[in-house]
Amino acid sequence: MLRVGVNGYGTIGKRVADAVAAQPDMEVAGVAKTTPNFEAEAAHRRGYPVHAAREDRRDAFDDAGVPVAGDLDDLVVESDIVVDCTPAGIGAENRAVYERHDTPALYQGGEDADVADASFNARANYDEVAASDAEHVRVVSCNTTGLSRVLAPLDEQYGVEKARATLVRRGGDPSQPDRGPINDILPDPVTVPSHHGPDVNTVLPDLAVDTMGVTVPATLMHLHSVNVTLETEAEAAAVAETLTDESRVFLVPGDARVAGPAHLKEYAQDAGRPRGDLWENCVWAESIAVEGRDLYFFQAIHQESDVVPENVDAIRAVCTDTEAAESVVETNRALGVGFGESEETRRVAADGEGATASADD
Ligand SMILES: NC(=O)C1=CN([C@@H]2O[C@H](COP(=O)(O)OP(=O)(O)OC[C@H]3O[C@@H](n4cnc5c(N)ncnc54)[C@H](O)[C@@H]3O)[C@@H](O)[C@H]2O)C=CC1
Numbered sequence: 001m002l003r004v005g006v007n008g009y010g011t012i013g014k015r016v017a018d019a020v021a022a023q024p025d026m027e028v029a030g031v032a033k034t035t036p037n038f039e040a041e042a043a044h045r046r047g048y049p050v051h052a053a054r055e056d057r058r059d060a061f062d063d064a065g066v067p068v069a070g071d072l073d074d075l076v077v078e079s080d081i082v083v084d085c086t087p088a089g090i091g092a093e094n095r096a097v098y099e100r101h102d103t104p105a106l107y108q109g110g111e112d113a114d115v116a117d118a119s120f121n122a123r124a125n126y127d128e129v130a131a132s133d134a135e136h137v138r139v140v141s142c143n144t145t146g147l148s149r150v151l152a153p154l155d156e157q158y159g160v161e162k163a164r165a166t167l168v169r170r171g172g173d174p175s176q177p178d179r180g181p182i183n184d185i186l187p188d189p190v191t192v193p194s195h196h197g198p199d200v201n202t203v204l205p206d207l208a209v210d211t212m213g214v215t216v217p218a219t220l221m222h223l224h225s226v227n228v229t230l231e232t233e234a235e236a237a238a239v240a241e242t243l244t245d246e247s248r249v250f251l252v253p254g255d256a257r258v259a260g261p262a263h264l265k266e267y268a269q270d271a272g273r274p275r276g277d278l279w280e281n282c283v284w285a286e287s288i289a290v291e292g293r294d295l296y297f298f299q300a301i302h303q304e305s306d307v308v309p310e311n312v313d314a315i316r317a318v319c320t321d322t323e324a325a326e327s328v329v330e331t332n333r334a335l336g337v338g339f340g341e342s343e344e345t346r347r348v349a350a351d352g353e354g355a356t357a358s359a360d361d
């Protein structure tokens, strides 16, 4: 059993802890948190040993009645690997703690790439990371994960001459009332490219990709408008088939009448998903259009959860000899990733109906 510590128990950390607990080959050694708030109480109720991430906050946990199992050093010592899910920039400060105990660690996409020896996305470079000696590995951000999951198979199947994506970024997570904008549409960043294209190149180094970002007053999901110039011509139906074959891509069928992220979140909740999570890229089947070698589609990315299965796979890549496909299947099975192939999706892929609109339409 791999003992996994989770440092930082917020949006990503709580999901990673639950995902680890669901794996047959892993257990949660404990979680570390700075503040004894409702999330710390929830961690305790779930049976995760709660550690005070900062020694000077320990009394606050005692005062709040949240039992403290130890400090961060204790957690690192008890863990075979730590998944650092602290806010952007804190992970880089924590690397010295993990190194002091010779404990491997994962970091999140808010950190700069140089926080780690390698960046990771299971679909893009699991094998390279597993074959390397990297013990400090960064799982790329939610948006970069979403782009890598579709660009890797498109590059393998058709070749990617150039990918371009405009990312409509959610302003903050639903639990972040202090984020914005409230009533604006912000080029974010205003400079081009946004960091996402270069970030894709940390896991797919040879892929030509440029990205632009816009932040909007929404919290549910990001939405990507993707244009890929392929190296070979392809039918829209064939591209739909290629994406259907990806276990972490959900081809949203037209007859589901999913208008946007609000419907997708409702879809996930109706399916009984924990926290209404959507671990998969959600690609609108009807949006897939090809004009010559130019491919277009829309996808929605659930920022709170798409990196969660990637973290689980990264744990195996760093700590075990498990092969990529085996890990992905195991992670998917334990979490319940995949909505299954719908008849409608199969039909769209087979006869191109709804997926044949040209870019000029
Ligand atoms: N929320 C999102 O949409 C996504 C976030 N990420 C990345 O994941 C990382 C974590 O982000 P979130 O979970 O959204 O942040 P968050 O703010 O929801 O959670 C961070 C947690 O760490 C705790 N914390 C703060 N300082 C700490 C410290 N010194 N030691 C231990 N814990 C500390 C906070 O109390 C909080 O519980 C960031 O690098 C972020 O960029 C990646 C993909 C998506």
Ligand SMILES: O=C(OP(=O)(O)O)[C@H](O)COP(=O)(O)O
Pocket (backbone or CB within 6 Å): 088, 109, 110, 141, 142, 143, 144, 169, 171, 172, 196, 303
């Ligand atoms: O941490 C995240 O967003 P945030 O920094 O806006 O909270 C998400 O991973 C999205 O990040 P990205 O837009 O840099 O891919």
